[in-house]
Amino acid sequence: MTRKYKKNKCSKNCKLLISIAVIFLFFLIFLFLFNFLPRITAQDEFHIKSARSYVVGDGIVLDADMIMNFSEEVAEALENGIPLTIMVEVQLFRERFLWRNSIIKESRQLFELRYHPLTNIHEVKNMASGDRYSFNSRQDAMAVLGTIRGAHLIDKKMLAQDKQYSIQMRTSLHINSLPLTLRQIASLSSSWYLKSPWYLWNINIDNTLEKLP
Amino acid sequence: MIKKLFSGPVAIIILLLLLFFSLRIISSAVMDVAQFQQLYYILLAVNLVILCMLIFLISRKAWRLLHQLRRHVAGSKLTLRMVIIFVSLAIFPALVVYSFSIHFIHRSIDSWFDVTVESALEDAMTLSRSAVDEKKKTLLRQMRRLSDDMLVDAETISVVSLNEIREKSGVYEIALMNSKGRVLGSSSIEKDGIVPDIPSSDLLLPLRQGRDHVVMDLSDDSNRMIRVLTRVSIKGEKDFLVLQAMAPISERLHRLAATVQQAYSEYKGLVYLRKPLKTTFTLTLSLVLLLGILSAVWAAFSSAKRIAAPIRDLSEGTKAVAEGEYHKPIPILNNDDFGLLIESFNKMVRRLSRTHKALEESHQQEKRQKDYLEVVLGSLSSGIISLSENQEIRTCNPEVSLILGINVNNYQAKPLLDLTSEKSELEPLVNWIISAIENRVKHWNEEMTLSESGGSKNLLCRGNALADGGYVIVIENVTSLVQAQRDAAWGEVARRLAHEIKNPLTPIQLSAERLRHKYLRTMQDKDAETLDRLTATIINQVDSMKEMVKAFSEYAKMPELKMQSLEIESLLTEVVDLYRSHDKLGIKQDLLIAGSLVEADQGRLRQVFHNLIKNAIEAAAERDKICLKIKGRIREEVNRSYCVLELSDDGMGFPEELLNNIFDPYVTNKPKGTGLGLAIVKKIIEEHGGSIAAENDVDGGAKITIRLPVV
Numbered sequence: 001m002t003r004k005y006k007k008n009k010c011s012k013n014c015k016l017l018i019s020i021a022v023i024f025l026f027f028l029i030f031l032f033l034f035n036f037l038p039r040i041t042a043q044d045e046f047h048i049k050s051a052r053s054y055v056v057g058d059g060i061v062l063d064a065d066m067i068m069n070f071s072e073e074v075a076e077a078l079e080n081g082i083p084l085t086i087m088v089e090v091q092l093f094r095e096r097f098l099w100r101n102s103i104i105k106e107s108r109q110l111f112e113l114r115y116h117p118l119t120n121i122h123e124v125k126n127m128a129s130g131d132r133y134s135f136n137s138r139q140d141a142m143a144v145l146g147t148i149r150g151a152h153l154i155d156k157k158m159l160a161q162d163k164q165y166s167i168q169m170r171t172s173l174h175i176n177s178l179p180l181t182l183r184q185i186a187s188l189s190s191s192w193y194l195k196s197p198w199y200l201w202n203i204n205i206d207n208t209l210e211k212l213p
Numbered sequence: 214m215i216k217k218l219f220s221g222p223v224a225i226i227i228l229l230l231l232l233f234f235s236l237r238i239i240s241s242a243v244m245d246v247a248q249f250q251q252l253y254y255i256l257l258a259v260n261l262v263i264l265c266m267l268i269f270l271i272s273r274k275a276w277r278l279l280h281q282l283r284r285h286v287a288g289s290k291l292t293l294r295m296v297i298i299f300v301s302l303a304i305f306p307a308l309v310v311y312s313f314s315i316h317f318i319h320r321s322i323d324s325w326f327d328v329t330v331e332s333a334l335e336d337a338m339t340l341s342r343s344a345v346d347e348k349k350k351t352l353l354r355q356m357r358r359l360s361d362d363m364l365v366d367a368e369t370i371s372v373v374s375l376n377e378i379r380e381k382s383g384v385y386e387i388a389l390m391n392s393k394g395r396v397l398g399s400s401s402i403e404k405d406g407i408v409p410d411i412p413s414s415d416l417l418l419p420l421r422q423g424r425d426h427v428v429m430d431l432s433d434d435s436n437r438m439i440r441v442l443t444r445v446s447i448k449g450e451k452d453f454l455v456l457q458a459m460a461p462i463s464e465r466l467h468r469l470a471a472t473v474q475q476a477y478s479e480y481k482g483l484v485y486l487r488k489p490l491k492t493t494f495t496l497t498l499s500l501v502l503l504l505g506i507l508s509a510v511w512a513a514f515s516s517a518k519r520i521a522a523p524i525r526d527l528s529e530g531t532k533a534v535a536e537g538e539y540h541k542p543i544p545i546l547n548n549d550d551f552g553l554l555i556e557s558f559n560k561m562v563r564r565l566s567r568t569h570k571a572l573e574e575s576h577q578q579e580k581r582q583k584d585y586l587e588v589v590l591g592s593l594s595s596g597i598i599s600l601s602e603n604q605e606i607r608t609c610n611p612e613v614s615l616i617l618g619i620n621v622n623n624y625q626a627k628p629l630l631d632l633t634s635e636k637s638e639l640e641p642l643v644n645w646i647i648s649a650i651e652n653r654v655k656h657w658n659e660e661m662t663l664s665e666s667g668g669s670k671n672l673l674c675r676g677n678a679l680a681d682g683g684y685v686i687v688i689e690n691v692t693s694l695v696q697a698q699r700d701a702a703w704g705e706v707a708r709r710l711a712h713e714i715k716n717p718l719t720p721i722q723l724s725a726e727r728l729r730h731k732y733l734r735t736m737q738d739k740d741a742e743t744l745d746r747l748t749a750t751i752i753n754q755v756d757s758m759k760e761m762v763k764a765f766s767e768y769a770k771m772p773e774l775k776m777q778s779l780e781i782e783s784l785l786t787e788v789v790d791l792y793r794s795h796d797k798l799g800i801k802q803d804l805l806i807a808g809s810l811v812e813a814d815q816g817r818l819r820q821v822f823h824n825l826i827k828n829a830i831e832a833a834a835e836r837d838k839i840c841l842k843i844k845g846r847i848r849e850e851v852n853r854s855y856c857v858l859e860l861s862d863d864g865m866g867f868p869e870e871l872l873n874n875i876f877d878p879y880v881t882n883k884p885k886g887t888g889l890g891l892a893i894v895k896k897i898i899e900e901h902g903g904s905i906a907a908e909n910d911v912d913g914g915a916k917i918t919i920r921l922p923v924v
Contacts, residue, residue: 080485081478117481118341118474119429133415134428144415179482181490 045069048199051169060153066146066171073191083114085177090169105154111145168198260500267507274514287528288521299513304506311502318494322487334477341473349427352460355382356443360456375400386459392452420444420455431471437462523551539566595689602682604629616690638665649676650684671695703878707765715762718755725751764889774814774900778924781811781856788822797833804845809856810924817897824890825860825917832864839864854923861916866909875907
């Protein structure tokens with residue numbers, strides 16, 4: 001005798017759908033725990049005070065002033081020799097009506113901040129160029145790190161005259177560059193979730209001056 | 214496909230492989246952190262997916278089990294018990310291992326750190342820092358003093374003074390810059406006049422804030438120099454100047470300081486990461502434990518289901534057998550004890566099936582025999598009743614109901630005596646049968662007459678005792694046979710009368726007429742009168758005898774019937790209407806038989822009605838007038854409809870002594886009657902398949918009841 005499970009096709013499909021839905025629900029819960037929970041409880045430690053772009057010669061350059069304050073946990077980790085990486089993201093995109101914006105250029109700059117206990121200096125290293133800068137205090141290092149002057153963004157000829165372009169910028173503590181053991185804790189902690197909101201402004205390439213938001 | 218992956222051995226193997234993979238990575242992580250970092254997210258994602266799947270699968274299985282328990286499905290309680298046992302067996306060792314592992318990991322991590330080493334490192338760091346700070350401070354003080362002494366006035370400052378400062382301080386290079394970092398002059402130990410090392414703008418930031426600045430770079434790619442930046446205020450200059458001195462560090466000092474700093478940083482980092490590392494390992498191990506326990510629970514569900522499956526199969530098989538399904542053998546999945554049990558069960562079911570089949574065949578055969586017997590009994594002209602030992606009717610054939618005029622089928626499993634409650638006329642027959650049974654007569658044969666409202670019936674009743682104590686009674690209706698025999702006898706009598714008597718009558722009559730004709734004129738008046746009277750008597754009596762013989766002849770030689778469907782009411786009304794004007798007869802007609810057809814010979818049936826009405830008129834011979842009531846009804850009897858006609862008068866009725874034989878030929882109470890009128894009537898009615906009965910009415914007068922089958 002063959003054991004029969006009298007189920008029709010509909011009920012099988014329903015069960016399959018329910019299975020997928022349950023798994024998806026679990027994923028959402030974990031996604032929420034890993035991403036949204038720290039965001040909700042995060043404080044406004046990182047933010048962009050001001051930013052502007054203007055034309056210099058054939059290129060468009062960028063000035064920005066960013067405020068970056070570390071939470072106690074992050075500062076403690078730095079003082080204990082854990083290098084921290086600050087990421088500055090800049091996106092230049094063309095606005096499109098009823099369509100997704102087209103990103104023309106995207107730039108990510110990583111800066112490593114490290115404390116040397118013997119010489120009592122804070123060293124900032126540009127991860128792209130390898131240039132290093134030393135400071136007697138963390139405040140000095142952060143002040144320099146938070147100031148961008150005349151950073152070349154894109155050549156002017158790359159942009160069309162009749163199009164509308166915008167730039168958005170943000171800065172954050174790069175969690176993935178932390179040691180793995182710390183990364184797990186940092187992923188779930190709001191103290192480690194240091195990320196500024198996007199700072200958005202439009203640019204007009206005809207004007208040499210920036211168009212402030 | 215997905216369902217196959219979610220269940221069965223494939224899923225278990227996949228799960229175990231994934232778990233092994235996770236554990237392998239965990240073990241690798243202890244030795245190689247870099248490898249762990251690379252696979253961290255993959256491991257996390259895989260584990261989370263497995264966790265979700267397991268939670269879902271277990272929930273589904275638990276829900277199903279709960280549902281089965283509520284419905285009291287066979288094997289569900291056993292499954293629950295086994296799941297509890299399996300889970301208990303799996304969880305407790307796992308928890309013990311888990312707690313020991315956590316403890317071991319914590320102890321292992323803590324063992325990396327030593328208080329003595331930490332203290333030594335701290336001391337080394339303090340010492341190094343003191344040494345470096347001292348060197349930096351000495352250099353700074355020296356540079357400040359020299360700059361204060363020699364760099365006073367802008368006009369007196371020259372390369373010579375810078376050389377002098379360099380030589381006095383013993384540094385490698387001296388450079389004077391304005392506040393923007395532009396070099397105003399420099400002096401180097403190198404004679405080739407190399408361009409001085411210009412500080413970056415970030416190094417000038419403290420000077421702008423009024424602070425002197427000493428920088429010592431201990432990185433591998435540095436130039437092993439201590440950079441001293443001193444703020445110099447000079448008369449006549451609005452802005453300050455910067456004096457930069459580059460003092461070399463010995464390679465050994467540089468190396469030692471770098472080593473101490475690196476070791477200290479790494480150790481501090483490890484101390485700081487100790488807590489997160491413990492947390493990470495605890496979380497990972499907890500995840501593995503959770504996965505292990507969930508896997509064990511799931512495996513427990515699956516195993517319990519497998520073990521309970523034969524029991525469920527057996528239960529379903531038993532249920533099927535109880536419901537009469539013998540053709541569903543249970544598959545033997547394993548050759549274990551359950552396999553043997555199922556095999557035995559299957560054998561039992563096969564045997565039961567064979568027995569059931571044989572029983573069914575036997576039953577079918579019995580049914581066929583019974584049907585055959587019923588057909589045979591149904592086609593018999595004799596009525597058959599079988600009685601049980603306690604005189605209850607077991608079976609009967611349809612004919613017995615026709616013979617007895619009562620539906621005997623309704624009295625099955627009821628005492629025979631109950632037949633009399635519906636039809637009291639059956640009492641003599643029933644009583645006689647009962648007395649025969651009570652007297653334990655094994656075989657009997659009896660002929661009896663049953664008087665009914667429709668006439669008397671001659672029954673031949675035979676009884677035989679059965680082996681089980683019951684009786685079978687055969688009843689035959691021999692009324693027609695008796696009547697036929699009687700009719701034949703009377704026909705023979707009539708024929709003989711006609712032949713033996715009719716022939717001499719004519720010569721007698723002729724002789725008498727001749728005597729009268731020849732001798733009447735020759736005789737004297739007195740003799741002539743006597744002769745006339747005597748011959749007249751002879752002639753009249755001979756006429757009378759001729760009439761009688763003619764009537765007998767007619768009775769004996771009835772012509773063949775010419776049957777046709779005819780409406781009996783119109784025929785009766787037609788005959789009755791002929792007598793309505795008769796002065797001695799009053800007719801009351803009450804007929805509810807309109808439209809009823811009978812199969813009859815019109816002329817003969819008319820003769821029946823004429824005879825009966827004439828009889829009524831003749832009965833009124835001594836009275837002024839007689840009233841004849843004619844009543845017609847349709848009566849439903851056993852399986853047939855009958856037209857029942859009742860003709861009753863208010864005369865003297867039949868003489869009691871003649872009542873039983875009133876329809877026999879030559880039975881009459883009338884002086885001139887032949888006694889054949891009612892005999893002919895009866896014969897005609899019987900030839901039409903009907904019956905006739907004569908009785909005296911309760912209120913007086915004669916009553917004739919005719920029953921004719923309706924078409």
